[in-house]
Every structure is written in structure tokens, then in C-alpha cells.
Amino acid sequence: MSDADLIFRPDLIAKYGTNGPRYTSYPTALQFRDDFDLAQYRRAASDPGAEETDLSLYFHIPFCDTVCFYCGCNKVITKNRGRAKPYLKQLIHEVELQAKLFNTNRPVSQLHWGGGTPTFLSPEEMSTLMAATREHFRLLPNDEGEYSIEIDPREASPATIAHLRGLGFNRMSLGVQDFDPVVQRAVNRIQPLELTVDCMNAARANGFESISVDLIYGLPHQTVASFRRTLETILLLAPDRLSVFGYAHLPQLFKMQRQMDANTLPTPDTRLALLQLVIEQLTEAGYVYIGMDHFALPTDELAIAQKQGTLHRNFQGYSTRADCDLIGFGASAIGKVGDLYAQNAKDLPGYGAAINDERLAIVRGVKLSAEDRLRRGIITQLMCNLELRFDVFEAQYGIRFATAFASELERLRAFEEDGLVACSTNRIDVLPAGRMFVRNIAMVFDQYLGTQRSERFSRTV
Structure with a gap:
């Protein structure tokens, strides 16, 4: 069996094909x-x-x-x-x-x-x-x-x-x-x-x-x-x-x-x-x-x-x-400084007016909560390195992972049954077939999805 056979799972694309963040x-x-x-x-x-x-x-x-x-x-x-x-x-x-x-x-x-x-x-x-x-x-x-x-x-x-x-x-x-x-x-x-x-x-x-x-x-x-x-x-x-x-x-x-x-x-x-x-x-x-x-x-x-x-x-x-x-320069540019995300005005007139007036062009943003930081770390680790060790987050955030994310781990069972992830008592591993669906896997830990308009996102696969 080739690597492509392990990765490409057409039987699951209809099941998991939805709109979601990158x-x-x-x-x-x-x-x-x-x-x-x-x-x-x-x-x-x-x-x-x-x-x-x-x-x-x-x-x-x-x-x-x-x-x-x-x-x-x-x-x-x-x-x-x-x-x-x-x-x-x-x-x-x-x-x-x-x-x-x-x-x-x-x-x-x-x-x-x-x-x-x-x-x-x-x-x-x-x-x-x-x-x-x-x-x-x-x-x-x-x-x-x-x-x-x-x-x-x-x-x-x-x-x-x-x-x-x-x-x-x-x-x-x-x-x-x-x-x-x-x-x-x-x-x-x-x-x-x-x-x-x-x-x-x-x-x-x-x-x-x-x-x-x-x-x-x-x-x-x-x-x-x-x-x-x-x-x-x-x-x-x-x-x-x-x-x-x-x-x-x-x-x-x-x-x-x-x-x-x-x-x-x-x-x-x-x-x-x-x-x-x-x-x-x-x-x-x-x-x-x-x-x-x-x-x-x-x-x-x-x-x-x-x-x-x-x-x-x-x-x-x-x-x-x-x-x-990250410092963002120019119209629509987004920066990340500390626990903040900040975005400049998207239109050239709005951006230019701020700069010409000696002001930063930042018009919107968000300050991350402790929960945001925790979930950002989890999502980043899954998206980038395709594995997640519970003890790392437990030590950093003072939580018991299995308790704090009991409902998320329960939702991951369907992914595990489909051969996309492997879950144990102390870690999650994204399997080869899961790389195609890694956005879907990460979405399990996103607490905002229910409040966001899904049509603003692209298809996950």
C-alpha cells in the first residue's frame, strides 16, 4: 500500500467535507x-x-x-x-x-x-x-x-x-x-x-x-x-x-x-x-x-x-x-503581539487617513483569554505537528486534560473509528489519513464555531 493510499480516503470526504477555519x-x-x-x-x-x-x-x-x-x-x-x-x-x-x-x-x-x-x-x-x-x-x-x-x-x-x-x-x-x-x-x-x-x-x-x-x-x-x-x-x-x-x-x-x-x-x-x-x-x-x-x-x-x-x-x-x-503593516494587515490580535483598516482611504493623521491604522482586534490561549496551543499543535501530549498542557495550564476536554475527546471517537486519529490516555496522534482532515480535527477544540457564520470559511477538503 502506498502513502497516497493511506492518506486519501474518498469514503470520508462527504462525511467531513464542511466549511471551517484554516x-x-x-x-x-x-x-x-x-x-x-x-x-x-x-x-x-x-x-x-x-x-x-x-x-x-x-x-x-x-x-x-x-x-x-x-x-x-x-x-x-x-x-x-x-x-x-x-x-x-x-x-x-x-x-x-x-x-x-x-x-x-x-x-x-x-x-x-x-x-x-x-x-x-x-x-x-x-x-x-x-x-x-x-x-x-x-x-x-x-x-x-x-x-x-x-x-x-x-x-x-x-x-x-x-x-x-x-x-x-x-x-x-x-x-x-x-x-x-x-x-x-x-x-x-x-x-x-x-x-x-x-x-x-x-x-x-x-x-x-x-x-x-x-x-x-x-x-x-x-x-x-x-x-x-x-x-x-x-x-x-x-x-x-x-x-x-x-x-x-x-x-x-x-x-x-x-x-x-x-x-x-x-x-x-x-x-x-x-x-x-x-x-x-x-x-x-x-x-x-x-x-x-x-x-x-x-x-x-x-x-x-x-x-x-x-x-x-x-x-x-x-x-x-x-x-x-508579529507586526502587520499596510491595509488589512493583521498583527499578533502578546495575547492580542490587531488588524489595520482594510480600505486604502481609511488606512491612509490614520497614518497621515499620525495614528496607528488598527481598527479591530481581540485580546485572548486564558481559555483562548490554551485552545490556540492545542489547535496549533494538532495542525502543525500532528500530535498532542496531554502532560505538556497540563503542566503549562494547571489542568487535567481528560477532565477539561472530556466532551472534545468524546467527539474525537468518531475520528478514531474512521482511522483519522489515535487517542490514548495521555496523547492524540493524527494518523496519515487524518492529515487531509486536520482542520476538522482541530475544529473539535474550537469553542467559537457555533457562533460563527460558516459560509465565511472555505471547505475543509
């Missing part, structure tokens, strides 16, 4: 409050108890030259490159405002530019933003940090890749989604294979440590045969990591998705076959199934960290870095 945070953003007290954020930022905690910086660059119809990100579609100039100025001023709150001797072990399309910025603008970041925060030398950027190969020439490496970026993720030209036309993302190849070759030539590629299954006109060709092509390019997301068709939330003909979306049976194909192709090619929709080569630090039980999760997804304080 748990880049717990509580999720649906629990953030509009009456969030900004004074709490200032106190948490200056807390002397956080001195030993590294910093993580996230910059949201919302601009895209063209719209991809499937996209649900917070973005601004424009061909006017001049729109980046006032935003860049505001970003830099936000860096100054945030730096005043923190001990900036704390090392920045993680930095990420996301979007939108960060390479919408010109090379000069990228240099300006990175220089301002280095001026106000302690960036690490010699690739000691995990500094990553999202790349659209249509926007990044080999010269751009070399420039990014010179700025200190050492990891990148490439948006591909599908190589099939029919699918590309249907989703308004025309991206010839040569652009992706040039990007990856340039990244390797310039010494990027890790290259990740994003694919999507469930897009219009996709068939098992067409997506097999995409997978075969990407395997020849051998990225270090792959994220293969299931497309979530939510036209009621994302208006651009209405540009696609819903009748051309794969049927549920085809979608299931596409998922099976992904797992079979990637595991047979030697990739480790990290969980959910993430795969990594055994030599990649994600796979190594999971094997060692040190994998983490934050708003950028899986991470090998410890639980840093």
Missing part, C-alpha cells in the same frame, strides 16, 4: 471586535516580558496589474503604477510609528511581503521600503532570518529576482495555479510556462533557499487529464514546497468570481478525483504531505521542522520560526 489564528478574524482598545496594543508592544521574543514583520502590498477572477484577497486592481507612491510613503511612516512602540533591538527573524503583488513596486520603491525597515528594526544578516516574498512571474523578471535577493529575501512563493491555457483564459491569468521557469531558474541562480509554488484545483475547465499535465510539469521544476488549494467559489462574497461561468467548474466527482491526483502524484514524487494543502520535499525546513515537532503556524501559513510577535 487557523492561521485562533480565535479567527471573525472574533475580532470593532471596539478594540488600542491602548492594550501599546501596552503589549512595550511589555518588558516580551524582550526575549523575536519579531516578525508582514507588509501588505495590495496592488495588482490585472485581476484573477478566482482571487479573494484584499487587493486594488490598477495599471497606474503611480498609485504605489503615496501608499509606500504611508507604509514607511507606519514603520516609524510602530517602531516607537517596540524594543527594536529584538531581532526580526521573519519578514514577509504579501499582497496583491509585491513586485508591483518598482525596484527603487522596493529598495526604499527595505531600507526604511532596516533603519527602524534589527534585520538579521547572512540569511539568518526567514525573509520571504510572494511573486507573480508575470511581474518579476530575472533582474527583479536578483534585486530581491540583494535586498535580503531568501525565500519566495510563486503563483502558478494551472498551466493549461484554457483554464488560464477562464480565470483571466495568462501566464506562459516560460515565465515561471525563468523565475525559478533566477531564484536558484541567486541563491534563494526555498521556492514554493501555489496551484489551485477546482478551477473552470479543469479535468484530471489537464491537471495531471500541470502537476507533471511542476514536478519537473522541483520546487521545495507546493501549496495546492481547493478553489472556493463564493461569488456572493467576491464579485470578480461572477466573471467565471459556474457551469464550467468541475463536478464534485471530478473535484474529488483532482484531489486524489494531487496527493498521489506529489507523494509518489517524494513530497511529504505536511497537512491540509501543503507539501514539501523531505529536505525542506518545513518537513524537517514537522518531523522534529517544532513547526508553527501564523498568518503567512506554516512557519519554522518560534512564536514571534
Whole structure:
């Protein structure tokens, strides 16, 4: 029996296929409050108890030259490159405002530019933003940090890749989604294979440590045969990591998705076959199934960290870095400082008005309770490292796990009967088949699900 046979359980997908969080945070953003007290954020930022905690910086660059119809990100579609100039100025001023709150001797072990399309910025603008970041925060030398950027190969020439490496970026993720030209036309993302190849070759030539590629299954006109060709092509390019997301068709939330003909979306049976194909192709090619929709080569630090039980999760997804304080810069960016989550204004006018008025742009957030922290730890451990030892949480929180979570352990019996988890008197282990359903398993410990609108979440499988 192959690894794929152990992982892929089509008989359970109908049973467990539901909407649920991806748990880049717990509580999720649906629990953030509009009456969030900004004074709490200032106190948490200056807390002397956080001195030993590294910093993580996230910059949201919302601009895209063209719209991809499937996209649900917070973005601004424009061909006017001049729109980046006032935003860049505001970003830099936000860096100054945030730096005043923190001990900036704390090392920045993680930095990420996301979007939108960060390479919408010109090379000069990228240099300006990175220089301002280095001026106000302690960036690490010699690739000691995990500094990553999202790349659209249509926007990044080999010269751009070399420039990014010179700025200190050492990891990148490439948006591909599908190589099939029919699918590309249907989703308004025309991206010839040569652009992706040039990007990856340039990244390797310039010494990027890790290259990740994003694919999507469930897009219009996709068939098992067409997506097999995409997978075969990407395997020849051998990225270090792959994220293969299931497309979530939510036209009621994302208006651009209405540009696609819903009748051309794969049927549920085809979608299931596409998922099976992904797992079979990637595991047979030697990739480790990290969980959910993430795969990594055994030599990649994600796979190594999971094997060692040190994998983490934050708003950028899986991470090998410890639980840093995260500062979010830009419209809609979310930070995590101490026991707080805080989110900036989502719209550019609201964000810009705050920064121009010498104010932080934070408009909503939540302070975690002791119960939140406990459950966040449990969910993170299950999502990342696929195991949970009761004694660790008992020692840290002064509880008896079997008593505190008696109802949750009872609910896990169904997962155990289906071969997804193994529960004993002192631990929970996610079995190979459970990796596909790890969100469902984690949801057992989420105390807010009954109060949240499930349509705001994507399908778990």
C-alpha cells in the first residue's frame, strides 16, 4: 500500500467535507471586535516580558496589474503604477510609528511581503521600503532570518529576482495555479510556462533557499487529464514546497468570481478525483504531505521542522520560526503581539487617513483569554505537528486534560473509528489519513464555531 493510499480516503470526504477555519489564528478574524482598545496594543508592544521574543514583520502590498477572477484577497486592481507612491510613503511612516512602540533591538527573524503583488513596486520603491525597515528594526544578516516574498512571474523578471535577493529575501512563493491555457483564459491569468521557469531558474541562480509554488484545483475547465499535465510539469521544476488549494467559489462574497461561468467548474466527482491526483502524484514524487494543502520535499525546513515537532503556524501559513510577535503593516494587515490580535483598516482611504493623521491604522482586534490561549496551543499543535501530549498542557495550564476536554475527546471517537486519529490516555496522534482532515480535527477544540457564520470559511477538503 502506498502513502497516497493511506492518506486519501474518498469514503470520508462527504462525511467531513464542511466549511471551517484554516487557523492561521485562533480565535479567527471573525472574533475580532470593532471596539478594540488600542491602548492594550501599546501596552503589549512595550511589555518588558516580551524582550526575549523575536519579531516578525508582514507588509501588505495590495496592488495588482490585472485581476484573477478566482482571487479573494484584499487587493486594488490598477495599471497606474503611480498609485504605489503615496501608499509606500504611508507604509514607511507606519514603520516609524510602530517602531516607537517596540524594543527594536529584538531581532526580526521573519519578514514577509504579501499582497496583491509585491513586485508591483518598482525596484527603487522596493529598495526604499527595505531600507526604511532596516533603519527602524534589527534585520538579521547572512540569511539568518526567514525573509520571504510572494511573486507573480508575470511581474518579476530575472533582474527583479536578483534585486530581491540583494535586498535580503531568501525565500519566495510563486503563483502558478494551472498551466493549461484554457483554464488560464477562464480565470483571466495568462501566464506562459516560460515565465515561471525563468523565475525559478533566477531564484536558484541567486541563491534563494526555498521556492514554493501555489496551484489551485477546482478551477473552470479543469479535468484530471489537464491537471495531471500541470502537476507533471511542476514536478519537473522541483520546487521545495507546493501549496495546492481547493478553489472556493463564493461569488456572493467576491464579485470578480461572477466573471467565471459556474457551469464550467468541475463536478464534485471530478473535484474529488483532482484531489486524489494531487496527493498521489506529489507523494509518489517524494513530497511529504505536511497537512491540509501543503507539501514539501523531505529536505525542506518545513518537513524537517514537522518531523522534529517544532513547526508553527501564523498568518503567512506554516512557519519554522518560534512564536514571534508579529507586526502587520499596510491595509488589512493583521498583527499578533502578546495575547492580542490587531488588524489595520482594510480600505486604502481609511488606512491612509490614520497614518497621515499620525495614528496607528488598527481598527479591530481581540485580546485572548486564558481559555483562548490554551485552545490556540492545542489547535496549533494538532495542525502543525500532528500530535498532542496531554502532560505538556497540563503542566503549562494547571489542568487535567481528560477532565477539561472530556466532551472534545468524546467527539474525537468518531475520528478514531474512521482511522483519522489515535487517542490514548495521555496523547492524540493524527494518523496519515487524518492529515487531509486536520482542520476538522482541530475544529473539535474550537469553542467559537457555533457562533460563527460558516459560509465565511472555505471547505475543509
